Amino acid sequence: MASNTSNAANNDVLLEIRGLRIDGMRDEKWHEIVKGIDLTLHRGEVLGLIGESGAGKSTLGIAAMGYVKPGCRFSGGSITFDGIDMIAASEEKKQALRGMRIAYVAQSAAASFNPAHKLIEQFAEIPLQHQKSNKAEAYADAKDLYGKLLLPDPNRIGFRYPHQVSGGQLQRAMTAMAMSCRPDLIIFDEPTTALDVTTQIEVLMTMKDIVEKFNTAAIYITHDLAVVAQMADRIMVLRYGELVEEAPTRIMLANPKQDYTKSLWAVRSFRKTPALNLGQNDNQPIISVQNVTAAYGSLDILHEISFNLYRGQTVSVVGESGSGKSTTARVITGLLPARLGEVLFQGQALPKDYRQRSKDQLRQVQMIYQMADTAINPRQRIRDIIGRPLSFYLGMNAKQCEERTRELLDMIELKPDQFIDRFPSELSGGQKQRICIARALAAEPTCIICDEVTSALDQLVAEGILRLLDRLQRELNLAYMFITHDLATVKAISDDVVVMLKGRIVEQGSKDDIFSPPYPEYTEKLLSSVPQMDPDWMRNLLAKRS
């Protein structure tokens, strides 16, 4: 089934963007967020757009549909889609194109589906609206596409509601929906960022497959290099709304030219300095989790979890979402009292419920959260956020608080004079996470639980946070429990690794043991699902698995 190539038969350029400028409104002034970008996309080609958040990659992606978000405007340049000027075209004309010839797959499929309608009804909506097919045809087509995207039970899955399928399935159903009119161009906006590695690879594979099958052109937006290496024929690196570098995937991966691109490539090379005192035998664990079983209501979530945390060392807890990683943290902090088993702190059992713990016991174990946005109170200034543990636990007066807060800000590499009086909304994502770290440090703990602390951040910023945590660990001899689903992070920061699946520990040991063969089955699957920078990686892996 070929795409409709009626009015551009002898021209294989599908989308052409020249000198595009887009302004965004901030503080009641226009700021340029896309600064004169050129882009050419041929039929059937997949172009990867990559960059940090704020690089303008999403703005550029949706601009291809002739659309800008509210609060933005086109201020220059041209967008030509198959001979149609997308900036000048009337809204009706653009609407006729959207869905029919240009489709969009968003990051959060869950937020993009209407929860009140069945998947297949939403699939059929656009073909019916554009009178491309009748209901029976649309439904038959949906089932066909669901099958092609390897969704389980393709004949019936469409009759489920969005909440009745998993995240990975929903993302594939969304791709099927985007395919419903066989568009010429699909824009994928970080479609797998919210998924687990093991799910991500299935989704990526089917997406790549279907795009190839229908010879659809695609723009693939992501911040993950390894993912884009699998998907794209050509890669554009963006930064601050400008093009940094553009090249075919293989050339780009083998030989990046610009310093910025090289730094992106090098991010994954960070390795923690190994702990100096590896003599675990002679010192007592700071925290020892012993045979913990925990339940929500009557349902056991954790089954007999045991592991130890030592001073100056990092234990990474890895697993897919729902594997019980965060629940383990909740048991240690006492938010979820364990049903069976105990948590020992320096050999002494901690009360199971945090409300029964003493101030000092609470102080010893601090927590850093995934979403720094929600982890600090937006109505408090930095001085109050960091100062509170100081006065609360250590009984400091206002002057001592101020001094110590400044010291802490220095430690997390933020200039005290600039930041001490700010509100959280005046900070970037990475800076907020640094404030969370400072707040944890203020309590002078011996152990910090880091719950996916870098997964909401850009790679460069995340690396900065990892380096900071590593430095602090060496300086202060802290124990970290590092919860993550990102194996690159695990490799970077851990001493010991605990692999979890469905509330059980499937493997644990030192990092070197875990990351060298032989692997248990699940660890193998987890490790092999992590995208590699090699563009042939996915093809080879799938050939191996099937």
Next chain:
Amino acid sequence: MNTNISPKVQPLDASQIPAARPSKFKLALRELWRAPLSAKFGILVVCGYIFIAIFAPWLTHYGESEIVGGPFEEWGKKFLLGTDNLGRDMFTRLLYGARNTIGIAFVTTCLAFLIGGISGILAAILGGWPDQIMSRVVDILMAIPSLIFSLLLLTIFGTSIPVLVIIIAVLDSTRVFRLARAVSLNVVVMDYVEAARLRGEGLAWITLREVLPNIMPPLVAEFGLRFCFVFLTIAALSFLGLGIQPPTADWGSMVRDNATLISYGDITPLLPAGAIALLTVGVNFIVDWFLHKTSGLKDGQ
């Protein structure tokens, strides 16, 4: 051991954020200047009312309940808006009415917010059975039509001003409770509240420092609306004879006392009613603007 080959990561883009921050006062003035006409009108009206309420004794040379002439005298030089059914100066009573009605309504609304706001936030923080008990009590109170309920309570406890204030405040706090609980529920699930709990903070800190500042905008908007409703309730109760008692000047009872004049084509009894209406409209204009501002901020960021 890998030496760090990547360039120094520099997340501290301090230059992007302006260092100097305009003072709060200046910001407020700028906001006020940009406010829509309706909001400016509302602010003007409310300021006028407050001015009258405070300076009532200096704006007229008659006493609040002093009988200065015959009943129902005409508008004129001596009595600007004539006199009422007992021969008291209408204009004077209108001014004092602002003082009494607005003052009592304000105190009542504050009390309602104190009761309803704190219990609502506590219900959201504590959850479980304390939440159940408080919510069900509120449901029961709300199930009884509030005007009839307050009439009943006023008949039981008598009609002094403190009783009036407490009864209306308690009945009105149910609405505040519901709002405060609903918006707090969105805040108590935030990680920073969990962090405060894990730090070992007490209930007072979590309520006042973590939750309350984050639910202020809807509460302030609700305060304006509640104030209008309380104000109308008091006027209605006074009209029915169970509110503010004579000889204290009050707009509700002034309408009732002079209602007979309407049949003779005299609009004097409509003046206190108009005063009530104007204030209600003014307050609502301000609340609309405020709601628009705070919700607009959410959309923009």
